[in-house]
Amino acid sequence: MNFDRILPIMNDRDTAGFFEACKNKTLVYRACQSCNATLNPPRAHCGNCGSWDTAWREASGRGRLYSWTTVCHQVHPAYGVPYTVVIVELEDAPEVRLVGQLNGSPDLCAGMEMQVWFETLEDGTVLPQWEPVEKIQQGKES
Amino acid sequence: MPARQTDDFGHQDRCAIVGIGSTEFSRNSERSVLTLATEASAAALADAGLSPKDVDGIVRCDHDHVTHNDLVCSLGIANLTYQGQVGPGGVGPCAMVGQAVAAILSGQATTVLLYRSLNGRSEVRFGSGTASARDAAVTVGGQGTYDEFFLPFGLMTAGQTFSIMAQRHMIEYGTTCEQLGSIAIACREQANANPAAQMHSKPLDMQTYLASRMISTPLRLYDYCLETDGACAVVVTSTDRASDTRKSPVLIRAVAQGCPPDMRGGMMFPIVMRDSITDLPAYSVASTLYARAGLGPDEIDVAQLYDCFSISILLQLEAYGFCEKGEGGPFAESGAIHRGGALPINTGGGHLSEGYIHGMNHVVEGVRQMRGDSSGQVPHAETCLVTGGPLPTGSAVILRKS
Ligand SMILES: [Zn+2]
16 A cells, blocks of 8 residues: 655745755755844744845755664654654755655764755655765665 | 852742642543543642632643633633643643742732643554644645654654654763663652552563664663553642641742743754754753752752653753763763662653653652652652753743742
8 A cells, every 4th residue: 555755835935945946956045144144944034133134045965964863663654664864964054954864774973974865756746865975884784 | 050049030939739639540541631631630629628619720731632611611610810821742831830820929810720631542642743744644834833844754753853862962972772771760660669650560671671672763662751641730829828728838949941042943843953952941941940949950859850751851961950961871870860869850750651641740749759758759858850841942840848
């Protein structure tokens, strides 16, 4: 039996720009044009300086692994275990972290370099996913 | 952390908890959450020597399915002058005590009932993910939930979120699974002495802990709290009025709530985007609480620390100043938090082993300690720290023997 993956809402006024950019294989984050504070998760107002002059900025697509968990107990029919949730900080703005999903339980280490790739789902939704730039050779099989 | 001698709104010891009540804790209560809330509330009022007619204030938790209206009707409360609500979720109970104090000291109520009721095993299981994940909704997020950044990537439960925090603590400080295990065992030992605890008859040793199945690395089955059907309630009044209640009142020394320095919105998942996920809002709660109490961590005799997971306790041991940042693991492993240790914690068994009443059973157990009738009674204990959920904000109270 096939179950549908969980999809992000595409028309939220604060966050749609992030997923729209993904359709063009572009990774973006929100930032303040006045004080350069990053605004993640995305929002229209800068709480740091009070400016409304905020915009999307393009990220390089490189990052570093901050933390992770390998999920062994399944809670959703479309998300078979094991899989690993990774938390990645952007190379361009390390205070901006994004979430990705890896299959299985790969060997990981904090600070390892990660690269974004874009996963296109059946309905056309595009999710930014992350994978290690270099796989760790030794250790258990993934 | 040195305690400043300030009580900025003059509340020290001016209100007291005069009644506590609980249902049994089970996997299937076979009755409604309203019935459970009514039973626990009636028991708390009887414990105080009061009746529903004496209650003029109710503060509820925003996650409770029982409304003010339901409980007023069910209990037969006739003259309610104050209705409050606090949250989110597990942050509720200690913040509810704070709001009761505020209502009483401002003259809006004299006798305030607090309750938390849930069929957490037989009806709504938190462990199965957020409502949107459970319902296999096609589309999630929006409206400031930010769920769209997490659920599609498979991050969908509190346990997974705390696992990411635990992993990061291991990265930064070398914390070990055995140290987390010592926390689970400390709670279990307390439950083994508490006949009302769900894990009363089930001992836990390190070998069993390490052999238990992994739920989400690095957290195992016994790092996770229980899922419980049950309810707890407490009655708060002014210390002046408390002189004619049935049992000796337990003084509310100080109350506090707090936020993280970099709030990231949403409810739970956006915390993984915070500057440091090993720094809890409890740091700011502790600073405010100790200053208001005129007490420091060295003057706390026993603590009831909110334990949705073992790692929650470890992080709070650091945040509430019982050890240095990063030292929570060795501190837990030293035996300090166990029965007979320097700072016994969760003396009824906590969420890990007594039952999961979303922080309210911690308040009830704190009162038992200050009355001197806990199954894990700490000799000569005069102060008890009780904490609320560690995310996304925080709350805590210090109780004192009268
Ligand atoms: Zn700004």
